[in-house]
Amino acid sequence: MDPLERLVRDEGAVVLATLVRATGSLDLAEDATQDALEKALVTWPVSGVPDNPRAWLIVAARHRAIDIMRREAQRPVKEALFDAFGFSDRDDLLSLIFMCCHPALSVDAQVALALRTLGGLGTADVARALLVPEPTVAKRLTRAKQKIQQARIPYRVPPDHDLPARLTAVAATVYLIFNEGYTNGSRMLVDEAVRLARLLVRLMPDEPTALGLLALLLLQDSRRDARLSPAGELILLADQDRSRWHQALIREGVIVLGTALRRSPDRPDRYAVQAAVAACHALAPTWAETPWDAVVSWYDVLLTVHDTPVVRLNRAAAVAERDGPGAALPLVDALPLETYPWWHATRGELLLRLGRSAEAAAAFEAALALDLPSPARIRVISAARQARAASCSHEPHRPGLDR
Template sequence: MSSAGDAVARLVREEYARVLATLIRVTGSVTLAEDAAQDAVVRALETWPRDGVPDQPRAWLLVTAKRRAIDHIRREGRRDELEAAAMEHPADEPPETVRDDLLRLVFTCCHPFLSVDAQVALALRTLGGLSTAEVARALLVPEATMAKRLTRAKQKIAQAGIPYRVPAAEELPDRLDGVATVVYLIFNEGYEGRRELALEAIRLGRVLAGLMPDEPTVLGLLALMLLQESRRAARFAADGTPVLLAQQDRSRWDGPAIKEGVELVGVALRRSADRPDRYAVQAAIAACHTLSLTYEDTNWNAVVSWYDVLVTIHDTPVARLNRAVAVGERDGPVAGLALVEAIAGLDGYPWWHASRAELLNRLGDKDSARVAYERAVALGLNEPTAQHLLRRIDDLG
């Protein structure tokens, strides 16, 4: 694809989630909205490189997708002509009902009627625009399992008539865990390279903070995303490959974002003093890194201590892996490797193999490190990260 084609593809990808969210509000069907939005995307990728990008790309995509949805409705006889026409030319809605289509979609996907696993999977698929394979990789399950999970979730939404709206204030706490998980996983996808997703997740975090200004989970989540995003400018080399934390030019970190994030961490930790919140604790770990002048100055005792808190309140294999890596920095590669290899359930997770490879490399076991790096690459990573690991393999000699 040409550079112009790449630019068009990025633009379409950036607009997809908003177009889909609005279509779901208009059509009332996740499946119909997805089909129509994807059809509009295909047409955009076919025509924009040839005819030029329209002045209002989102409006073009939305109109094209609505026409596709209307054609389907009329063909299936699901609504009469007046209803289809009303969807094509909707009456102006009062501002209070048109709050934020993406936020509505988050809460629709995260309805308590759905399991948390289904909530997260559906939101990543629709909001993040991730493929089923990408969602499966993010959630560490086989692709076939994820495809079935997504289908069941959409069917449940349709059968139960789950409303497409932001819940009332008293309903918000029951939805918070799923919503926070979804927003953070969307951010994680953006953190690996797709910045538009990271920025969208931060924007949603700010909206949630406006809805729930005293909730430590929301404040901790926003702080965590800001602190991690603050390192964006130093995280990638000119060719797009990632730069490890130890090698990053800290003068390029975003000072205002760090300041805001650290202030939010303090508030979140104070408000969750009696019952630590996992996002606030992860934000505290991020703050340990962003407040260090150099990598060598990092307070690894503090980092490991915060990980100790994290695995107490949110004991997952990935949290244990991150703690093991921190222990490896504090106590040396032998201690870190022992903890990494003691973690069960991560054989299909590329970062487990990559972390193990780094520790083996530090111990001088080049052959085992090579095998672990190769396994990480084989499990599927984005192209820049895969290239980075392939270079690590080359460095082994």
């Protein structure tokens, strides 16, 4: 995706949220927003990107919404659409998230719909993020929109007494938006996710989930300037220049994490536990000084509250650093993640470190056959070449899984 397309897609989430507030219709807002985005992609390469892209898109979407409503005799044109169309005191994006995450919808539908609307992702991208088939996501989105219309689900931030029950799906959505931006190098999506996480903490300052989520995003985002090479290749955590990590974000993340852990001493929140893993890396002066016993122990805690194959894969990567690749490979091989590219890439790293270069090359090739974001793809291509060369020369491989 080129920079212009990324800009248009990322701004589209805010435009859509504003249109939903003004029109009260998700379908109408999506149609008008999509038309505005397409117009921008045609117009801006010729006329140049406007000084305020978001305002340009909002005005274009407003005009399109008015045209659509006027053509539908049964739908009156709302006066709000003729106003200045500025933002209300409420946060439009947060209101849209809560609408998409209404308890009348299944959790799966909540996450898919909010990711689709707020992240500006296509159905295939949502399917990749959720690790489910694309037709499944398409059905979830269709049913969710129908349910919103039939149940007249409101577009607003819920009352305080309803917030905790609604937080689980909202937190999952914000984290998926962050991951999409972090993985694909979209600064705008990352910034929106961090901003939404801060808003959640402001709304629910004593909720461990909100606090843990914010801590995790801050700690992960602290490494943003050290993650990619000038050529756009993913740099493994072991090889990152830690002087480029943002110490202010690390300090804030650790403080927020401490509050989150104190708020849930009996059953730690899953985001807080993941933040604890990230803190182990953030506070280690060097890769060699990473406290791997603590990292593995935190993953053991995480498995008690969020036991998934991906969590077990990440734990296996930590075991590889603590106990060696021979101890980790059986753990990886036992996981049902054959359609997950990082499973193959992790196997490739372990096999390469064990000197099984030909098998490692095959594992990296299997990862490349699946959907990988560009920075990771460049990294895996490089690893595959290294494995093929090592299979001929039998050169040793230096460890360094990126977990």
